[in-house]
Amino acid sequence: MKSTAQLKALMEANPAYPCTGCRSCESHCSQKLPIPDYVALLNELKEDVEKAEELKGRYLQYAAGRGRATDCMFCHSCENNCPEQLGISDAMFLAAKVFE
Numbered sequence: 001m002k003s004t005a006q007l008k009a010l011m012e013a014n015p016a017y018p019c020t021g022c023r024s025c026e027s028h029c030s031q032k033l034p035i036p037d038y039v040a041l042l043n044e045l046k047e048d049v050e051k052a053e054e055l056k057g058r059y060l061q062y063a064a065g066r067g068r069a070t071d072c073m074f075c076h077s078c079e080n081n082c083p084e085q086l087g088i089s090d091a092m093f094l095a096a097k098v099f100e
């Protein structure tokens with residue numbers, strides 16, 4: 001796990017994701033990743049890096065049932081089906097970095 005200072009720097013360097021939770025992306029992900037759940041965790045971490053341990057616990061619960069952010073193959077299929085045109089593959093890369 002990264003230090004609080006490292007996490008703070010990482011999260012400040014990355015955008016918040018204005019995900020609506022519509023879940024349109026999920027059915028287009030060959031890895032069946034819980035994309036909006038991971039994106040929501042990242043947004044929470046950006047708001048408060050002191051919550052890192054709690055958020056990592058939640059991440060691992062999602063990952064146990066559905067797959068880890070490191071399983072992302074960067075195929076961009078999700079992004080092509082996101083009404084908000086979010087950079088989901090970047091978000092999965094970041095989630096892997098901060099939660100694994």
Ligand code: SF4
Nearest residue numbers: 029072073075076078
């Ligand atoms: S880029 Fe990653 S998260 Fe998006 S559809 Fe492909 S495998 Fe799934």
Ligand code: SF4
Nearest residue numbers: 019020022023025082
């Ligand atoms: S399609 Fe985009 S806005 Fe909808 S849940 Fe997925 S990431 Fe969020």
